[in-house]
Amino acid sequence: MLSQLSVFIENKKGNLVRVTQILKENDVDIRAIAVFDTPEFGILRLIVIDPQKGKEVLNEKGYSVRLGEVIGIELTDELGSLNTVLELLSDNDITINYIYSFVLRKEGLPVMVMNVNDMRSAKETLEKNGISLYK
């Protein structure tokens, strides 16, 4: 499974850049980022190269950070590949909490990041059906 950082931030000017600044200064490379247009506060979700270190440096600066697990799926670049994955999950009664994507620069392949209600059974279901997971 893939490690993800969730950072609690208030919706104020400059709050997002403060987080990326801290990560940059500590050489923590960001692979993916997701944040939505919530009114008061937001959860900033990050996939970074060294999540443990990312958590530590943000904690040091007073941020509430959760280091959690998400599922990363390497998709092939063809019509319907996302649909196949979602159908599999749906057929196995797994519901999705949120989903976002990023692209692996070298391989040029899209990676879907998802958080579901039952992580273990999602992982088993996907692996059993030959879907390759990104670690």
Next chain:
Amino acid sequence: MIWSKEEVLSRSEIEQLQLSRLQDTVKRVYEKVPHYKQKFDEAGVKPEDIKSLRDLSKLPFTVKSDLRDTYPFGLFTCPKEDLVRIHASSGTTGKPTVVGYTKNDLAIWTELTSRVAAMGGATSKDIAQIAFGYGLFTGAFGLHYGLENIGASVIPMSSGNTEKQIMIMKDFGTTVLVSTPSYALYMAEVAKEMGIDPKKDLNVKIGLFGGEGSTEAMRAELNEKWGMFATENYGMSELIGPGVSGECEALKGMHIAEDHFIAEIINPDTGEILPEGEYGELVITTITKEALPIIRYRTKDITKLMYETCECGRTFVRMAKCHGRSDDMLVIRGVNVFPSQIEEIIIKTEGISPHYEIVVDRLGYLDTMSIQIELEDDSILDSYVQLNALEKSLKHKLKTVLGIDATIKLVEQKSLQRFMGKAKRVTDLRKDDNK
């Protein structure tokens, strides 16, 4: 430990002592302070009218503005050369209120704070760190002399400089902490950041807290974070400073030093005296002070009195933890709200820090209250659903307890202000009308 034999006098002995001391005080202020003479004359009362303790109610109240109007020394009964110490209130608006002490006043003050320290469990074996600001404020000096008097080693640290505070605490082996409760909470937080767990790595066993009111929830938090036994004591510079009352180990209210003060509870709106057990404004008359005796001082603190003898053996009347100052009370959409009620709810809720800020405003004709609270628990952090549930449950609890709707705003950890002295957590942005 009971420090003085006076603390266990019988009710009739207390009342006898109070009456004769009250009569002396009333006579003295009438003769020596023109401001009192004028007020007593206007009320049609003479010193010889005070024949019993009940007659105290014939005397007019003294309020803070009486001190301001006679700034700086107009209410003093003694010549300036008899003063050995002068303190003053912070005076956030305009002139400060000035208080003075004769040699004998300082001796009494030392006696009073010795009792408070002993009540809270301090002994000659303790090392007491005083983290109140030294200066014009009476908090630090008051407890300083009391703790020295009982034989404890006093570290006059003053407030602020928190990391150094903690280093000294660790290196000197501090066992007693004297501060405001909010500063003690902040110190625990800073200690953690320094990699020091106050509970395990420090030896602070007793907390003597004052300077601001606190709730039972706050006490539980302090005991838990520090691994200490926290007590509260009460006082104000106009009356003498800390030492007016303090909690004993039974934690059933603060014993008022009745050989030096007479306590009454009044309806703050009508001035009428309320029966025992009812909440109202605390009114205190000093009966032994030389330099600045005060007759029926309206403290603005809302509390109640309990006369039955405490399980600790002390007979002095107990005052309950203050609900808050009548000044602090917010009237929101016609509902009386004390910030202490909100604090209690916040501290009892898991996942958030005990630091908060309340902002009251008016939108059109409607009062609004929004409360900023720091999110602390990172386990619920990846889910908007759980964060919203936390907000909702807080909102619901506030609605149940206060009867009004509040907006809850979760903010980042450590983003709200921390306080070294008295915490200021309420901002009222409404215009002065209808407050």
